[in-house]
Amino acid sequence: MEESIQLRKQLEPVELINVVNGLKNELLMDEKVQQIPEHIKQKITDEILVTLKGVNANEDATVLQDAVESWRREKLKEATELIHEKTSNSTISLKEARLLARALGDNWAELSEEIGLWIPVQIINTEHDDKPEGEEELDYEVIAGKQLPLQCHTEVHTDYGGDAVRWGLTHHKESAYDCCMACLDQAKQAGPNQKKCNVWVYCPSETGCHSPDIYQHKHQECWLKYAENPKLNFKDRYPESYRNAHPNAPVIVPWMSGVVSV
Known part of the structure; x- marks a missing residue:
């Protein structure tokens, strides 16, 4: 039982x-x-x-x-x-x-x-610095020299490609303003069979500017270029894959550029 x-x-x-x-x-x-x-x-x-x-x-x-x-x-x-x-x-x-x-x-x-009594729980937002260690901030400081006019279409931390109409290694300007003006002047003075500058690229960094070519690009280099359809080489930051292939490349693109209408 x-x-x-x-x-x-x-x-x-x-x-x-x-x-x-x-x-x-x-x-x-x-x-x-x-x-x-x-x-x-x-x-x-x-x-x-x-x-x-x-x-x-x-x-x-x-x-x-x-x-x-x-x-x-x-x-x-x-x-x-x-x-x-x-x-x-x-x-x-x-x-x-x-x-x-x-x-x-x-x-x-x-x-x-x-009875519908509901009081929301307080949410405390804490700001975190998620920037990776060693990562540089984009520097948007005041650009040295005269204020660039709108027609220069200035873009900081930017490098545009194109055919050189004036070699920057031997063409230095005091400021980005002067570089842009040089581009506009070249376009006005170019002959019928000459390429007219519609892209200017300037190195504002006192320590020089990085480029994947074999040259050491120095402060105040002013490159005047022509491109039928201007294309970016680099913008803001160099990609990690690029920096892995070029160990000396900085994180931030040091050049500043502009595409002008001619």
Whole structure:
């Protein structure tokens, strides 16, 4: 007989029974919440709104949550004392006190959801420096020399390609402005069979500018170029694959350029 009882217990779906019992408890809890009269729910809602209006609107979510929780505790204390006949000065009836005690006690979480009480969790944003170690920032400092006019279409940290109409190794200018003007002047003075400058490339770096060719490009080099359809050699940063193939290349493109209309 004992073996038979033990065998039946072993065959019982224990996990399934636990799940069913849990669902029953949840349904019973929901039923309790639903049994709270609408006028009590409305009273709670109104008092919470009054409490929140008394808090500075600029306060964060934590302060708002604390204000509501403080109100709930005071109201629950008042209802509990009335139920246990510890006070006679309450403005609520004994029946209402019992309903409030149930609503503000064990059923508070469910009731909060039912009346739509939701205070967002405060989110703290922390700024992180995700720049890889050793990575240089793009430098957008004021360009030396006269202010470049719009017609120069200046682009910093940019290197355009094209056929050289003036060799930069022997053509230096004091500033990017002077380099751009030299390009515009060459285009105006070029003969019918000569290529007209429509791309200027200038080296503003005092330490020189990198290029994949065999030359050492120095400060103030001014290259005047022509390209039917100007194309970028490099923009902003040299790609990692390029730097792997050219170990001496910097991260940031040092040249500045412009494509002009002629």
